[in-house]
Amino acid sequence: MKKIKIDAYALLEKVRTQKPVVHHLTNWVTIYDCANIVKVLGASPVMAHAKEEVGQMAEIASSLVLNIGTLTPELIEAMKLAAKSANRKGIPVVLDVCGAGATQLRDKKSLELLNETKINIIKGNASEIARVSGESVKTKGVDAGRVGKDMVKIAQNLARSRKCTVVVTGKEDIVTDGKKLYIIKNGHPMMAHIVGTGCMASSVIGTFSAVEKDLAYAAAAALVCFEIAAECAVKLSSGPGTFKEKIFDCIFNLDKKTIERMQKVEC
Amino acid sequence: MKKIKIDAYALLEKVRTQKPVVHHLTNWVTIYDCANIVKVLGASPVMAHAKEEVGQMAEIASSLVLNIGTLTPELIEAMKLAAKSANRKGIPVVLDVCGAGATQLRDKKSLELLNETKINIIKGNASEIARVSGESVKTKGVDAGRVGKDMVKIAQNLARSRKCTVVVTGKEDIVTDGKKLYIIKNGHPMMAHIVGTGCMASSVIGTFSAVEKDLAYAAAAALVCFEIAAECAVKLSSGPGTFKEKIFDCIFNLDKKTIERMQKVEC
Amino acid sequence: MKKIKIDAYALLEKVRTQKPVVHHLTNWVTIYDCANIVKVLGASPVMAHAKEEVGQMAEIASSLVLNIGTLTPELIEAMKLAAKSANRKGIPVVLDVCGAGATQLRDKKSLELLNETKINIIKGNASEIARVSGESVKTKGVDAGRVGKDMVKIAQNLARSRKCTVVVTGKEDIVTDGKKLYIIKNGHPMMAHIVGTGCMASSVIGTFSAVEKDLAYAAAAALVCFEIAAECAVKLSSGPGTFKEKIFDCIFNLDKKTIERMQKVEC
Numbered sequence A, B, C: 001m002k003k004i005k006i007d008a009y010a011l012l013e014k015v016r017t018q019k020p021v022v023h024h025l026t027n028w029v030t031i032y033d034c035a036n037i038v039k040v041l042g043a044s045p046v047m048a049h050a051k052e053e054v055g056q057m058a059e060i061a062s063s064l065v066l067n068i069g070t071l072t073p074e075l076i077e078a079m080k081l082a083a084k085s086a087n088r089k090g091i092p093v094v095l096d097v098c099g100a101g102a103t104q105l106r107d108k109k110s111l112e113l114l115n116e117t118k119i120n121i122i123k124g125n126a127s128e129i130a131r132v133s134g135e136s137v138k139t140k141g142v143d144a145g146r147v148g149k150d151m152v153k154i155a156q157n158l159a160r161s162r163k164c165t166v167v168v169t170g171k172e173d174i175v176t177d178g179k180k181l182y183i184i185k186n187g188h189p190m191m192a193h194i195v196g197t198g199c200m201a202s203s204v205i206g207t208f209s210a211v212e213k214d215l216a217y218a219a220a221a222a223l224v225c226f227e228i229a230a231e232c233a234v235k236l237s238s239g240p241g242t243f244k245e246k247i248f249d250c251i252f253n254l255d256k257k258t259i260e261r262m263q264k265v266e267c
Helices: A008-018 A031-040 A054-059 A073-089 A104-116 A126-133 A140-144 A149-162 A189-193 A197-209 A215-235 A240-253 A256-262 B008-018 B031-040 B054-059 B073-089 B104-116 B126-133 B140-144 B149-162 B189-193 B197-209 B215-235 B240-253 B256-262 C008-018 C031-040 C054-059 C073-089 C104-116 C126-133 C140-144 C149-162 C189-193 C197-209 C215-235 C240-253 C256-262
Strands: A021-025 A044-047 A063-067 A093-096 A121-125 A165-169 A173-176 A181-184 B021-025 B044-047 B063-067 B093-096 B121-125 B165-169 B173-176 B181-184 C021-025 C044-047 C063-067 C093-096 C121-125 C165-169 C173-176 C181-184
Touching: A008 A197, A008 A215, A008 A256, A021 A031, A021 A054, A021 A073, A021 A197, A031 A044, A031 A197, A031 A240, A031 B240, A054 A073, A063 A073, A063 A197, A073 A093, A073 A104, A093 A104, A093 A197, A104 A126, A121 A126, A121 A197, A121 A215, A126 A149, A126 A165, A149 A165, A149 A173, A165 A197, A165 A215, A173 A215, A181 A215, A189 A215, A189 A240, A197 A215, A215 A240, A215 A256, A240 B240, A240 C031, A240 C240, B008 B197, B008 B215, B008 B256, B021 B031, B021 B054, B021 B073, B021 B197, B031 B044, B031 B197, B031 B240, B031 C240, B054 B073, B063 B073, B063 B197, B073 B093, B073 B104, B093 B104, B093 B197, B104 B126, B121 B126, B121 B197, B121 B215, B126 B149, B126 B165, B149 B165, B149 B173, B165 B197, B165 B215, B173 B215, B181 B215, B189 B215, B189 B240, B197 B215, B215 B240, B215 B256, B240 C240, C008 C197, C008 C215, C008 C256, C021 C031, C021 C054, C021 C073, C021 C197, C031 C044, C031 C197, C031 C240, C054 C073, C063 C073, C063 C197, C073 C093, C073 C104, C093 C104, C093 C197, C104 C126, C121 C126, C121 C197, C121 C215, C126 C149, C126 C165, C149 C165, C149 C173, C165 C197, C165 C215, C173 C215, C181 C215, C189 C215, C189 C240, C197 C215, C197 C240, C215 C240, C215 C256
Parallel strands: A021 A044, A021 A063, A063 A093, A093 A121, A121 A165, B021 B044, B021 B063, B063 B093, B093 B121, B121 B165, C021 C044, C021 C063, C063 C093, C093 C121, C121 C165
Antiparallel strands: A165 A173, A173 A181, B165 B173, B173 B181, C165 C173, C173 C181
């Protein structure tokens, strides 16, 4: 692995200029944060989950973000309809496999989404991605911090078998489309002390994927921007409550110089 | 149009003293913000959407706020039950036609609500109100900023045909009951950079309509207070995240002198 | 009643060390706040409400928090499944009877939960607890401030008849298991000016009950910590918006010395 520079700011500028519509079917816990992070990026969030309209809503969007955090079978059916509409239109679909591994329902429904629709970006933490990949793996070491070589392999294999981009978040993030591999070393431990950073990361990835066809590159740039904003927010906050609000300030105010100076990417 | 002064503070005082119960069936994105803005105004929000209880809940309320932002057919049926109960009791019903025009479901369900129940205040942005009015109109210029004469006419016609008050939010807001017309020039562009200001505006209108029978006047006073608070909040914030929190601080702390000094109303 | 000291910090330390999983089926208004307050305490919130998974999710949890704030009959059925699973596993179940007394649905469903499952901690304000106890009582004086002797008796009787712990929140909080009685005099009037403090209190109680078998003691310690954090947050804020964020900062940063110095408990 060697250190590289990516032009994450160029994609952020594209988001701010093109203002893509990002359609979400997400969980009820972080739905506001997912919408708001897209808004402060300069794009246009739409949250809609009725099976009677999700297909039409996906048609007017430039990307679709699915998150199974508070799934029900009915919501998953609406996700499938939205994803199929997105597939027909050719816009990218991000799936956050939030909580995969915790219950049989989550495992079953994650696989249904992956098998019945085309998911372009699968995103989760190490144990979630390991679960979805079907491989048996001890993820404890990975969750604890540094990226294990096993996890990179699992992500690459999943990306190849599903012909998609895989994002594994953690202290260090893995982004791969099976060929290219990015390791993002930005971020801050405070991100793990509040609810919603994982879900917001998926929304940022969804937003960047709306303006860049190379989805691994888009996802890497998205994480770089989001995590640099988080690093800046920590410096301006006195705990997790103020940290949360400052993330929105910092991503709204994020500029080229800061991104270039602070980014830590390897490939 | 000429500049006028309205006694918005007198209504805010009434809200703080009478503490009306404001029943909501709203969307899942901004439900917290809708409840909290009512609370910090000094009133009492109630959020309840089960069809088994919405009728009874509306009976103990002083106004009802409906918002179709994350509608489903089931939720719309519960909204109809709540609205009919509110109609029987004679309390005002506010409908935020959030996202009207985006999908057929939204158009159809907005019209069902308008046709099957008595809506006292219809609120939306220019394109949403144009859609609900059934008139074909180019709304781009209106969305972009200054109020077009066409939009005033559309709002007035809708108010007359539906015998209700119509609120069109934007850089300048239109409030009309078909006879009276208020143009509110308060507010700040930062309001468009976060999710929830539109929904909160509807909740503030619903709260003011609970204490004042002249609904156009109530809506104008509500927007004046909310948007002055937003202007104050911008000055105290470093971006959209802190702006959002400061709105709650500023509306809680809003006093007579500030309202009188900062209000920009024409009629 | 005499002033006593309880070692609330010892339980907070246990939460931070053991990081228990706290499963919630809660309302859609404060669901983020409930999850986030558990997270900033150092524990691990899980929000899941699909009837297909709630039983399995409760099995991997250390406590279960139910809140009927935005109930539907379907959600109550899922709550029963989760509670029965928690009962079988022997983990504590907290029920926030949010809004009991407002509609027949809330009264009926509160009683169904209490009769069909084992609830270990019932939590509400004075009028809600009076309603659930089935006793006719004038609660106005209690809501207004100081704890009435009647309310203590109602709480004790409910605790004895239901063989559970009862928590009555207000200016002064009552915690009793029918034998022991704690009166908590911490907190600040600002807590009543925002939405969510009541729901968050239930989540904190659920979190502390996951690490301490004496549930009355756990609930008392939870309220002491939460309300001291709120007192600290008021000092750092300029209104209800910033107060809300500072609660999360303050509970995250809460230390032994502060708890020992500020606690106001009688028994």
